[in-house]
Amino acid sequence: METKNSSSNRVTIADIARESGVSPATVSLVLRDKPGVSDETRQRVLDCAQALGYIFVPSVQSQTALSVSTIGLVIKVRPDDDPLTNSFYAPVIAGIEAVCRQYRLNMLYATMPVDAHNTPLDLPPMLTDQPPDGLLLVGMQLPQAFLEILQRQKLPVVLVDAYAPGDPYDAVITANAEGAYRAVSYLIEQGHRHIAILGSQPDAYPSVQERRQGYLKAIQEHGLTPYFADCDLWPDAARPAAEQLLQEHPHITAVFSCNDETAIAAMQVARQAGRQVPEELSVIGFDNIALAQHVSPPLTTMRVDKLGMGRLAAQLLVNRIEFPQAGLVRAVIQPELIERDSVCRSTK
Known part of the structure; x- marks a missing residue:
């Protein structure tokens, strides 16, 4: 590895490690695009490297001759x-x-x-x-x-x-069906028996249909009643669907949302209806988008890499x-x- 900086002000891996608050080994993994580093840490290291003016140039030996350009x-x-x-x-x-x-x-x-x-x-x-x-x-x-x-x-x-x-x-x-099954099973493990699904439809995009199937499998295996708040997978569509769901089925204690954006919309609707999350309504999402950890309360979800x-x-x-x-x-x-x-x- 080398940089295009002059030797007098050469930026080193140690410099990047110090600025980003991680070890030199972690910086090396990030710069070589190797696994073993969280997305958040990886981005912080890359941001620090860029701010310091570090330019990574792969060695000749590391470049693979490919027929694709x-x-x-x-x-x-x-x-x-x-x-x-x-x-x-x-x-x-x-x-x-x-x-x-x-x-x-x-x-x-x-x-x-x-x-x-x-x-x-x-x-x-x-x-x-x-x-x-x-x-x-x-x-x-x-x-x-x-x-x-x-x-x-x-x-x-x-x-x-x-x-x-x-x-x-x-x-x-x-693995959408398996992920949804795990999410709903987790809610059941927490004692919930009235669990709805938000953001799916029978003719939805295949990945969303698979999440619906995973929800149904968990519900049916435990002899529970399914509750559907069918809508497009967008916050603007999820809000009225969640409002109607909570009005028609006030006994619902948990919602599985087919992505994090609709889960966050459900949390907003619950608060507006005077229901505390999670004390009066538990919500779990899917995808683990960046916003999920920053909302209040931070969203429990299924992480997709x-x-x-x-x-x-x-x-x-x-x-x-x-x-x-x-x-x-x-x-x-x-x-x-x-x-x-x-x-x-x-x-x-």
């Missing part, structure tokens, strides 16, 4: 959403960029408008004008017609939290380009329960 990243977008600031997809993109830096790859970026079910509405020019060596499709559900266009172009593709008929491509997804999802997807794409005849890979990210303060034992 450019990959394309296509991510879903709605009129009111910016993927670069999206609480779930921004870390995924950061993970993809980390692998591109590691392998010295160029990354082309494009957005794809989608409808309420995340089905693409239009093709970005990247797919038709000058296609890259391979393609990452993030957060969308591919219709058959779009799938046929991709297959005609014979582009290597990896789906990232995305779905296609017949599962014809490598993919990185979350979003940075890891992006890194793994980019590595899978490089593998697919280098070894096109390799067997299909379906990588599954296992959610992790993060216990904070929005859930407590039920006394009812």
